[in-house]
Amino acid sequence: MKIIQIVGYKNSGKTTLASHLIETFTTKGIHVASLKHHGHGGEPVGISNTDSEQHRTSGSFVSGVTGEHILQLANQGRWELSQILPFYQRLGAEVLVVEGFKNENYPKIVLLKNKNDQHLLKSLTNILAVMTWFPMDHPSLPTFLKGEEKKLCHWISETIFQNK
Amino acid sequence: MKIIQIVGYKNSGKTTLASHLIETFTTKGIHVASLKHHGHGGEPVGISNTDSEQHRTSGSFVSGVTGEHILQLANQGRWELSQILPFYQRLGAEVLVVEGFKNENYPKIVLLKNKNDQHLLKSLTNILAVMTWFPMDHPSLPTFLKGEEKKLCHWISETIFQNK
Numbered sequence: 001m002k003i004i005q006i007v008g009y010k011n012s013g014k015t016t017l018a019s020h021l022i023e024t025f026t027t028k029g030i031h032v033a034s035l036k037h038h039g040h041g042g043e044p045v046g047i048s049n050t051d052s053e054q055h056r057t058s059g060s061f062v063s064g065v066t067g068e069h070i071l072q073l074a075n076q077g078r079w080e081l082s083q084i085l086p087f088y089q090r091l092g093a094e095v096l097v098v099e100g101f102k103n104e105n106y107p108k109i110v111l112l113k114n115k116n117d118q119h120l121l122k123s124l125t126n127i128l129a130v131m132t133w134f135p136m137d138h139p140s141l142p143t144f145l146k147g148e149e150k151k152l153c154h155w156i157s158e159t160i161f162q163n164k
Numbered sequence: 165m166k167i168i169q170i171v172g173y174k175n176s177g178k179t180t181l182a183s184h185l186i187e188t189f190t191t192k193g194i195h196v197a198s199l200k201h202h203g204h205g206g207e208p209v210g211i212s213n214t215d216s217e218q219h220r221t222s223g224s225f226v227s228g229v230t231g232e233h234i235l236q237l238a239n240q241g242r243w244e245l246s247q248i249l250p251f252y253q254r255l256g257a258e259v260l261v262v263e264g265f266k267n268e269n270y271p272k273i274v275l276l277k278n279k280n281d282q283h284l285l286k287s288l289t290n291i292l293a294v295m296t297w298f299p300m301d302h303p304s305l306p307t308f309l310k311g312e313e314k315k316l317c318h319w320i321s322e323t324i325f326q327n328k
Contacts, residue, residue: 019222026223034224036216038231052200055261058183059190060198062255066243067202072236073251079230083255087237090250091226097219 001088002095002160007102007124008111010039014099017111017131017149024153025095030161033093035084037100095160109156112136128159165252166259166324171266171288172275178263181275181295181313188317189259194325197257199248201264259324273320276300292323 004021006014018034025032052074055063064073075083081101088096098106105125112118112132121127121141129142131152136143144152168185170178182198189196216238219227228237239247245265252260262270269289276282276296285291285305294302297310308316 015218019218022219022222022224032224033226033228034216034219035228035230036219038229052198054179054183055186055198055200058186060186060196060261062197062252062257064197064199064248064252065202066199066248068242069239070236071239071243071248072234075233075235078232079235084228084230084235086254087251088226088228090254091247093226097224 001085001093003085003098003106004095004128004156004160005098005101005104005106005108006111007100007108008120009113009117012111012113012117012133013131013146014111017109017152018097018099020149020153021097021156024150024157025097028157028161031092031094032097033088033091033095034097035088035099037098039100107160109152129155165249165257167249167262167270168259168292168320168324169262169265169268169270169272170275171264171272172284173277173281176275176277176281176297177295177310178275181273181316182261182263184313184317185261185320188314188321189261192321192325195256195258196261197252197255197259198261199245199252199263201262271324273316293319 006018008014022032022034052063052065056074061076062073064071081104102124107126107128108124110120110124110127110130112120112130115134121130127141129144129152130138131144131146133146142155170182172178186196186198216227216229220238225240226237228235245268266288271290271292272288274284274288274291274294276284276294279298285294291305293306293308293316295308295310295316300307306319
């Protein structure tokens, strides 16, 4: 399973780019799945949790609720990416598009909305390409301007599946 | 991983019994997890789903959101128990307490609130024991009265872990 991360600060266009990327792969007949990190202190990802909370209080180390197309799993602590990836592998994903988890070491696209965000290029690892909201050159990384999502997705797809 | 189902109609005491069972196993040092089927047409298990919906619309066959201790996975269709069980196995559950999915064939406890519900004993498979809200004898199945949750859990635990 190939993993591509899309990282950047809030409102830098991560979900828009993720959607473009998912669509690009889907159009090529690739089985693509996605995962979004909700960020810290954002609006809660949380539900009518009463019953699973009761299970959890009783000692259940993972308590799940499922209905229709949704499965919600409550862990005792924070979910780690390494715990989640095997689920997607098991489901047969060929590509997983991950929004967030910027400190993980998978191949990633970095979104820069402001010049002040450029420090991310130094602190993050395994950067494939950069998309910026302002004109920027980089000595070694391919850069794309905001609005060039399709071009970037095409490039990513070529890079990842060199023989497709 | 041992699986125990708790089935019965709405408000027959499934969550209460599940909590007792989880507590019983936890007290014995067994790594227990749980899964609840939300039922059809009940209150939606659903969330601030905007972003994962956008992923799904773009073609993502499973789109997930995680934040803190919650992981929510949206499938294109209904989640099947057979898709979910490997997740719990992967997480190292020794026992999984499943509320609902009554037509599955795992060992199960059937809750009967009304005498009218007794037809369940004929239609369901792999019944370990019955808990009733009314006095009832059964020629072959162990029966417990509502209120005897602890006794039932002790019995289940002995039955499932005969050598613990």
